[in-house]
């Protein structure tokens with residue numbers, strides 16, 4: 012019975028270290044935990060969701076794929092009701108606001124022993140900035156294409172790091188270093204988004220125009236680094 016797991020979640024699974032006790036927050040169907048357990052990657056999994064229905068579906072799937080004995084289930088807003096004995100926490104398929112709400116509500120996550128694996132669906136620059144301001148550093152970041160979308164997956168840990176420039180909140184140094192084959196395509200999409208923002212701000216005479224013009228020019232300056240070694 013093949014698990015219908017997406018490439019996006021498989022990319023998150025790649026960030027889990029062998030033997031990790033995983034907490035999958037917003038687990039929905041539970042496929043990530045089930046994949047990690049059936050492939051012998053994680054040693055146990057906490058699956059939690061704020062909604063009853065997805066949690067029930069994760070429980071049914073855990074039985075179906077025979078990993079029920081290695082999973083615990085919690086109805087919880089973020090990490091509020093879950094035990095703290097895990098190594099990596101995964102938040103996937105959520106927007107920045109939800110992730111910031113989940114992480115900021117749990118000051119006990121501010122310990123370097125917890126690895127946060129974050130696959131954010133929206134407003135990634137805001138999330139990267141917030142992580143730094145809250146004392147987390149991004150250790151690594153990668154890209155994955157699923158359908159027509161390109162997603163990023165990042166690993167953050169509590170501890171000192173270098174603050175990102177405004178442009179680095181769009182294309183992080185960790186993504187640049189990854190030299191991922193999808194980086195040029197991702198870069199073009201990000202740059203187009205900022206170009207549209209600049210055009211809109213220009214039309215409306217918005218005060219934030221200089222900030223976004225600088226971001227655009229700093230992003231444009233990355234072109235050589237991104238395409239340089241690919242010719």
Ligand SMILES: C[S@@+](CC[C@H](N)C(=O)[O-])C[C@H]1O[C@@H](n2cnc3c(N)ncnc32)[C@H](O)[C@@H]1O
Pocket residue numbers: 020036037038039040059060061062065087088089090102103104105109113
């Ligand atoms: C779009 S689904 C993503 C499911 C899965 N993580 C994935 O990436 O495929 C988002 C899930 O997060 C849950 N969720 C949203 N806000 C949450 C919160 N504050 N705490 C826990 N779960 C939450 C939703 O109920 C939903 O099941």
